[in-house]
Amino acid sequence: MRAPLAGIVVAAAIGICTHTHDAAAQPTAVACSFYEVEATSGKTPSVDSGIDALLAKRLQKGAFKQWNTFKLLSKLPKSLEKKKTEKLPLKQGGGQATLVEIVDKSQIRMTFAIDDGKGKTLASSTQTVDAGDWLIVVVEQPDKGHILAGTCK
């Protein structure tokens, strides 16, 4: 009679330990949103309503003030899996992002690259940002800016 009871106790303990182990595991993927924006200067300031509110707020600060019109070119929701490069098809050129690793369950280490669509890399970087924070790459062009911004969580 005791053997089956002991078996049940051990099974319950294994179940709890397994669940605890899962909870301690590092995430292996993140959900990201990328926004391609064209920044220009116009007579009437405008920010495309499709641009994320937090991003729109940042686009009106500091060096971005040289422009007052922000038009959303494309919005790309992407799931990034560890070590798997995701291409970002842009209206102007292209980009790619790779999740390198999750640090301390809350920080995202990733590589990010943007090109001109003709094979020339404009910028490529590796950075670590907290989940929910933003990475914004601005490629300045005559009279306008090409912006690729992303946030992951």
Next chain:
Amino acid sequence: MSRDDIELMQHADGELDERLDAEVRGRLDRDPEARAVVDSLGEISELVRGRLELAGDAVPDRRFENMWRTIHREIASEAPAVTEDAPKRAGLWGRISGWFDRYRGHVITGAVSAGAVAALALVLRPGSEAPTAPTGMNTPIIVQPAAMRAVPVIESLETPGANAAVLNIEDEDGHAAVIWVTPADTVEGI
């Protein structure tokens, strides 16, 4: 044995359905030979039943008493013997261990139930799912409050043929790392 005989036997045993039973009863009214067969079957049944009852009565009561005595003795021999050191365990520890001895089954059952409930609670607790988690994301990433987030770190940056600057915009909503790329031809143009 004909089919009619079988039906007569089934009638005697009460095994026929209503329609067939009515047919057999009609036949019994008409056929004295069939009635005689059914009567004999009834007599044979009575004889067998009486014989079995007599055989049961033939077992002497003393034999039953012996059987019960044997059963009681077997039960008593399996019960834990009350030893002489039982009074010595009357201390606090003795009483505790005695309680566990008596209720071991309840304690184990309680522990198992608590373990099972705890496991279910852990598995089914609200918030354990990440509704927006992408495929393959077995553990959701932790989004820290904005005030607790670290400054973004740009570990490497390449901007072939262009100048680059790195900025950090920090506000109440967190951080935004800005990589500002100015192609050389744009600078020259300016």
